[in-house]
Amino acid sequence: MSGTKLDQIDRKVLEILQTNAKITNAQLSKEIGLSPAPTLERVKKLETSGIIQSYHAQLNRERVGLGVTTFVQVTLVGHKKQVTESFVNAVREIPEIIECHHITGSGDFLLKVIARDISSYQVLMLEKINEIEEVASTQTMVILSTFKESKVLPIP
Amino acid sequence: MSGTKLDQIDRKVLEILQTNAKITNAQLSKEIGLSPAPTLERVKKLETSGIIQSYHAQLNRERVGLGVTTFVQVTLVGHKKQVTESFVNAVREIPEIIECHHITGSGDFLLKVIARDISSYQVLMLEKINEIEEVASTQTMVILSTFKESKVLPIP
């Protein structure tokens, strides 16, 4: 199966679909210089092979009433497997936590957290996140403004 | 114009489209309990009003050869407007930097950076990011694993 190797056309397809997932197959085929049939075939292959995982709508956070985004560095009470697992399970139950990464460096985890405003954020931290048993301490970085948020990976 | 207020059906539409942007209008209409015509009308209104900003394909980073993701805390050489502007302009030119946020707390900026592997990452830092004139120092957090990466905002 050739599903593993990407040629130049595949890369172009991926770049375009990362930028604009709603493009029609006909338009996509023009931009990559093929006819619609093989274009569709390539896209389907990228989807079924798992290179394209999913498609998502991106919302304007301000417009839906979510004005505050933060990164939170979390230190846990220990580093046993059990502690991490319980923490991660708790994190999964909190929809305001939209990312949770295990990281190197100071702190054990980095979260990305969304809230309506600062006071909602305070409540969220006090009543939900700092209430997680495994959390020893947290340090918040509030996003003042975002200068770049690219949805397009630089495919090597 | 009622384009500003979201009712319960709009929220459902937004949740579904954040989860799966490729759903057909017919299927979406079933899930929200309306017929296709008004369903489409709602989606179009959400798009033209700017609440839905865009649609993106999400790729499997490993599968496209991008195995390393990091967060980088950046401290600049000063805090004048000019310094920040030059820095941000430099950042925009580097495709491996996929996010750039101005934040509170220690450090001035937080970047999200993608690379093929650790050694590519090292080269990127040495030759591109630490070469930006306005950068005084950087501190990297390498993502060891990601436990949650939700594309669905909890709309209040």
Add this chain to the structure above:
DNA sequence: ACAGCCTCCAAATAAAATTCGGATATTGGT
């Protein structure tokens, strides 16, 4: 050179989005 495989295209078909006219609700003013 040729068998096997892959990629491509044009055209037919199937599916989906979009438009349209009009019925039914909702809202705001008196």
Add this chain to the structure above:
DNA sequence: ACCAATATCCGAATTTTATTTGGAGGCTGT
């Protein structure tokens, strides 16, 4: 409570788009 204006809805026709099909090159390895 009434009425007019507005917004929302539906079913069905129309247009656009996706998908399938059959077959024509072209590349690879022998």
